[in-house]
Amino acid sequence: MPHPIIPPNPAPEKETAPREKRSPPEKRTTPSATQTHLRNQQVARASITAMATNAALALIQIVVGLLANAFSLVADAFHTLADLTTDALIAWASRRAGAPPDADHPYGHGRLETLASLTLGIVLVAVGGGFVWAAANRLQATEPLPPVTYPALVVALLVLASKEGLYHWLKHRGKKLNAPVLVAAAWHARSDAASSFVVAVGIGASLLGAPALEPIAAAIVGFLIASMGVRFAYRALAELVDTALEPEQVSAIAETIRATPGVIDVHELRTRRMGHQALVDAHVQVAPRLTVSEGHRVAEKVISRLKTRFHEEHELTVGDVTIHIDHEPDQAPDAPAHAPVPERAELLAAVRHALGFPAFATEWLQIHYLNGRCELDLLLPAPVPQALRPFVDHPERRAEATAILRQQMPCIKSVHWYLALEP
Numbered sequence: 001m002p003h004p005i006i007p008p009n010p011a012p013e014k015e016t017a018p019r020e021k022r023s024p025p026e027k028r029t030t031p032s033a034t035q036t037h038l039r040n041q042q043v044a045r046a047s048i049t050a051m052a053t054n055a056a057l058a059l060i061q062i063v064v065g066l067l068a069n070a071f072s073l074v075a076d077a078f079h080t081l082a083d084l085t086t087d088a089l090i091a092w093a094s095r096r097a098g099a100p101p102d103a104d105h106p107y108g109h110g111r112l113e114t115l116a117s118l119t120l121g122i123v124l125v126a127v128g129g130g131f132v133w134a135a136a137n138r139l140q141a142t143e144p145l146p147p148v149t150y151p152a153l154v155v156a157l158l159v160l161a162s163k164e165g166l167y168h169w170l171k172h173r174g175k176k177l178n179a180p181v182l183v184a185a186a187w188h189a190r191s192d193a194a195s196s197f198v199v200a201v202g203i204g205a206s207l208l209g210a211p212a213l214e215p216i217a218a219a220i221v222g223f224l225i226a227s228m229g230v231r232f233a234y235r236a237l238a239e240l241v242d243t244a245l246e247p248e249q250v251s252a253i254a255e256t257i258r259a260t261p262g263v264i265d266v267h268e269l270r271t272r273r274m275g276h277q278a279l280v281d282a283h284v285q286v287a288p289r290l291t292v293s294e295g296h297r298v299a300e301k302v303i304s305r306l307k308t309r310f311h312e313e314h315e316l317t318v319g320d321v322t323i324h325i326d327h328e329p330d331q332a333p334d335a336p337a338h339a340p341v342p343e344r345a346e347l348l349a350a351v352r353h354a355l356g357f358p359a360f361a362t363e364w365l366q367i368h369y370l371n372g373r374c375e376l377d378l379l380l381p382a383p384v385p386q387a388l389r390p391f392v393d394h395p396e397r398r399a400e401a402t403a404i405l406r407q408q409m410p411c412i413k414s415v416h417w418y419l420a421l422e423p
Contacts, residue, residue, distance in 0.1 A: 036108075039177055039276075040098030046173045046182055047094060050189065053166055054080050057159050070152030072199045075134075076159070079127065079195060089116050093181060097275055107320055110275030111240070113181045118236035120184045124191060124229025131195065131222025148206045156200035163193035178276045178317050184232050191225040242272040249316060253280060256309050262286055262298035267330060277319030280306060288327040288370055299323035328370060341374055341411050351378065354404040357387045373413040376405070382420035392419060 058080040065073030093116035101108045167189040174182030244250060250271055257266040269282040286298050303321045310318045342350075347367060352360045366377035380388055390397045402415040 037098050039179075040094045042173070042177055043094040043179045043182055046170060046177075047088075047185065050166060050170060050185060051084055051088065053162065054084050054192075057162055058084070060155060061159060064151055064155040068149040068152035068155075070148050070156075070199075070203055072202050073152050073156060076156075076195055076199045080192065089119055092116075094179075107274060107279070110277055110319070113179075113275035114236050114239045114273075116181050117184045118233055118240070120181075120188055121229045121231070121233030121236060124188060124232060125226050126229075127191065127195075128222045128224070128226025128229060131198070131225065132219050135219035135222060148203050150207065153200065153203045153207060156196060156203050160193055160196040160200055163189050163196055167193060180235075180276060187228055187232070191228060194225060239273045245271040245273065245278055245316075249278070253306065253310075253318075254282075256305055257282060257284060257302050260298065260302045260305055262290075262294075263302065265329070267326075268324075274319065277317050278310070279320045280318055281322035281324070283324045283326050283330065285326045285329060289368060290327070295325040295327075299325055327368075339372075339411065341369060341372065342409060347374070347376065347409070347412075350405055350408050351376070354401045354408070355388065355391065357385070359385070359387075370413070373411050375414050375416065376412060377416045377418060380417070380419045382422045384419070391417070 058077045061073050061077035061080065064070070065077060093112040097109045097112045099109050167186050170182055170186035170189055174180070174184075174186055245253075250269065253271065254266055254269055257263060257269075264285040264287065266285070267283050270280070272279050282302075284299065284302060286295050290298070302323055306318045306321055310316045344362065344365070344367060348360070348362055348365055351365055352358050361381075364379045364381060366379065368375040368377070380392065384392055391401065398417055405415055406412050
C-alpha cells in the first residue's frame, strides 16, 4: 500500500472554473432474461384467453342474430371477430417482445408492444368512426326493418356482461404485469361492451317500438370509442419519438440515484420508454479521487437500486440503464474554455525528465484531471530503484523535481509523492 512521504507540494492554488473531462467507460446492463420471458408468457396467455372468449361470443351472436332478425347483433359479431385479429397481434407482439437482444436489436424487441398499442389505437378510432357513420345512415333510413325477437335481447345482455367482465380482468392483469398492451386490450374490451350496450338498447328499443334510440346511442358511444383510440395512439406515438417519463417519475429516479452511497450528484438524466420498460441514462458525479474500479462499483449500485426500487414500489419497470461516471460537475456551456491539458504520455515523459529516470513505469504515475488542471501522484515502488533513492531520503530533491515539473508544465497544480511499504 503506498505511503505518503511528503505533503502535497506546493500548496494548492485557487481553483479555476471546471473544464470538460474524461471519465471511465460507461456501464450498460439489460433486464433479467428469465424475468422478461416469464412476464411475456403471462401476457401472451392473457391475450389467448381473451381471444377464446371473443370467439365464443361471436359464434353465439351470429347464430342468434340470424335466427332472431337482429342484424345489429350480427354486425357486433363481426366487430368481435375484428377484435380477434387484434388479440392475435397482441399475443404475437408479446412473444416477440420477450426475445433476447440480438445484433440487429441490441435493446431488445420492446418496441413491438408499442406497435401493437398503436395498432389498437388506430382500430379504436376506426371502430368509433364506423359507429358514427353507421348511426347517421340509420337515422336517414326510411325502409322498415324485420321485427326483432326476444332471444336477441337475452344474447345482447349476455355478451354485454361477458365483455365488461373481460375488461376488468384484462385491466387487472395488465397493471399486475405492467403491460400497457394488455391495458389497451382491456379498454378495447370496454369499447366492445359499449357497442354491445348500444346493440342491447337498440334491440330493446325495437321491441318497445322506439327504434330511433339505437342510432343516437351508437353515435355517442362511437365518439367515446374514437376518443379512447386517440389517447392510446398518442401514447404509443409519444413512446416512438422517445418522450421522457412523467416528471414525478423522473424526480423519483433522480432521488434514488442521489441516495446511493458514493453518489455526490446526478445530472443529464434522460429517460424514455420501450414497451413496458423505462430506459434511463444519467451522468453521476462521484468523489474526484475514486479509482476507476470504485467508480464502476458505484455505477453498479445505482443500477441495482433503480431496478429494485421501481420494480417493487412503482408501476414502472426500469430496463436498460447507462451510467456515465463524472468526477466533477460538467462545465457550463458558456464557461470559458481551458487550455489543453497534456495526456498521459506527455506527462510521463516530463516526470521521467524531472527525475532523471527514463525507466519510471507508467503504473507509478496517477493523474487526476480536476478543474482544468492536473494533479500528479508519484507512486515509488518497493524496493525503491537505486536511482530514485535520493528522492526518498532528501526532501529537497523532491521539491526540486516538483519545481521542474511545474515550470515545464504550468497546468500541473500539485505533485504528491508516495512510497510503497516493504513486503
